[in-house]
Amino acid sequence: MDIEKMNMTIEKIKTYKAMIDVNFDEIKNTFKNINYYYKTSNSDSLNDLQEQLTNKFRTIQNIHENDLDYLIKKIETYKETSHKVTQIFKDIN
Amino acid sequence: MYLGKLGDKMEIQLDKIETENNKLKKILDDFQTNYLNIYNELESISFIWQGNESNEFNQKISVDKVKLENTYGELKEIDNIYNYLINENQGIGKNIFFDFNKKSKIEDLFNQIATSIADIVDYYDILDTSFCPVEASIINSEKQKLELIEKDLMNIKKDLKNTLDKIEKNENMVSEKTSSIDIEIIKEEQGE
Numbered sequence: 001m002d003i004e005k006m007n008m009t010i011e012k013i014k015t016y017k018a019m020i021d022v023n024f025d026e027i028k029n030t031f032k033n034i035n036y037y038y039k040t041s042n043s044d045s046l047n048d049l050q051e052q053l054t055n056k057f058r059t060i061q062n063i064h065e066n067d068l069d070y071l072i073k074k075i076e077t078y079k080e081t082s083h084k085v086t087q088i089f090k091d092i093n
Numbered sequence: 094m095y096l097g098k099l100g101d102k103m104e105i106q107l108d109k110i111e112t113e114n115n116k117l118k119k120i121l122d123d124f125q126t127n128y129l130n131i132y133n134e135l136e137s138i139s140f141i142w143q144g145n146e147s148n149e150f151n152q153k154i155s156v157d158k159v160k161l162e163n164t165y166g167e168l169k170e171i172d173n174i175y176n177y178l179i180n181e182n183q184g185i186g187k188n189i190f191f192d193f194n195k196k197s198k199i200e201d202l203f204n205q206i207a208t209s210i211a212d213i214v215d216y217y218d219i220l221d222t223s224f225c226p227v228e229a230s231i232i233n234s235e236k237q238k239l240e241l242i243e244k245d246l247m248n249i250k251k252d253l254k255n256t257l258d259k260i261e262k263n264e265n266m267v268s269e270k271t272s273s274i275d276i277e278i279i280k281e282e283q284g285e
Contacts, residue, residue, distance in 0.1 A: 001142040009134050009141065016131040023124040027168065030117045034175060037106040037113070040264055045271040049171060052276040056164055062281050063157055067135065074146070 001078050010071055017064050024057050103260075105189040107182055114175045121172060125165055132158045160279050170274050174267055181263045185256055196257055203250040210243040 031050045035043060135154045139147060182189060217236040222229030 001144075005141045006138070009138060013131055013134045016127050016134065020124060020127040020131065023120055023127060026120045027117065027124065030113050030120060031171075033113045034110055034117075037104075037109040038178070039102070039104040040267075041101075041103075042264060042267045042271055045268065046171070046174070049167075049271065049274055049276060053164065053167060053171075056276060056279060059279055059281050060157075060161060060164065063160075064131070066281070067154070067157075070150070071138070074142070 001075070003075055003078065006071065006075055010068060010075075013064075013068060017061075017068070021061060024054075024061075028054060101194050102192045103189065103264075105178070105182060106187075107179060107189065108187045110175065111179050114172070114179060117172055117175070121165070121168055124168070128161050128165065132161070160277070163277050167274060167276055170270075174270050177270065178263060178267055181266070182260070185260065189260065191257070191260070193257075193261075200250065200254065203246060203253075207243055207246055207250075210239050210246070214239055214243070 028050070031046075035047060035050075038046075132154065135158075136151070138154075139151050214236055217232055217239075220232065222232060
């Protein structure tokens with residue numbers, strides 16, 4: 001594992017994740033604005049769809065968070081293992 | 094075609110919807126760029142970290158990417174609905190406000206007025222004006238004006254009916270398109 005590259009990749013993912021979170025807030029606001037200007041018997045159905053998508057996106061955000069946590073944990077585990085192996089070789093020598 | 098019952102009052106501020114929809118398109122483009130960037134980075138991890146766990150992670154990422162692509166697809170479907178209602182209602186007007194509960198009442202009103210005019214014209218026809226040629230000429234002129242008014246009224250009624258029918262058709266299509274969207278439910282997998 002190339003830890004430096006992993007850390008850089010994780011930072012990039014965090015940046016894009018923050019951007020996608022902003023995008024989705026903007027999408028929600030735009031839907032809300034459109035709903036204000038479009039009031040017919042179809043409004044409720046459209047609201048329901050938007051609500052479902054909002055809930056779905058929250059799940060996606062959690063998935064991304066878990067992915068990041070997992071990678072960070074893997075780096076920590078790798079570092080620990082690497083340190084232990086280095087120590088063992090030092091002790092042998 | 095699905096023909097659901099149209100609700101009561103309707104308000105469609107088309108110019109404002111169009112402004113917001115244009116913003117939505119730009120945001121959706123950014124959203125797509127950003128989620129593709131996320132997955133490009135996640136997929137690049139396979140070059141930085143090798144092993145069985147890395148392979149399992151990559152498989153999971155492939156599955157998650159499809160979920161997000163589907164979500165983007167669902168967002169685009171809603172965007173398409175807004176495109177449809179903007180395009181189809183553009184010829185009607187920038188702002189549409191109507192209470193469909195009053196539709197039949199308005200049609201009845203037109204018919205009543207037309208009937209009243211026709212009755213008046215009939216009365217004019219049975220008037221004996223043989224002894225007053227000047228007045229007869231005036232009455233005849235007024236009768237012709239009324240006949241023109243009746244004709245215009247019926248044309249306005251026809252145009253109004255066509256416009257309301259078009260609005261109803263558009264709304265029924267929006268209803269059909271909305272019903273056809275099936276948002277895929279995704280579950281968060283439990284972590285380690």
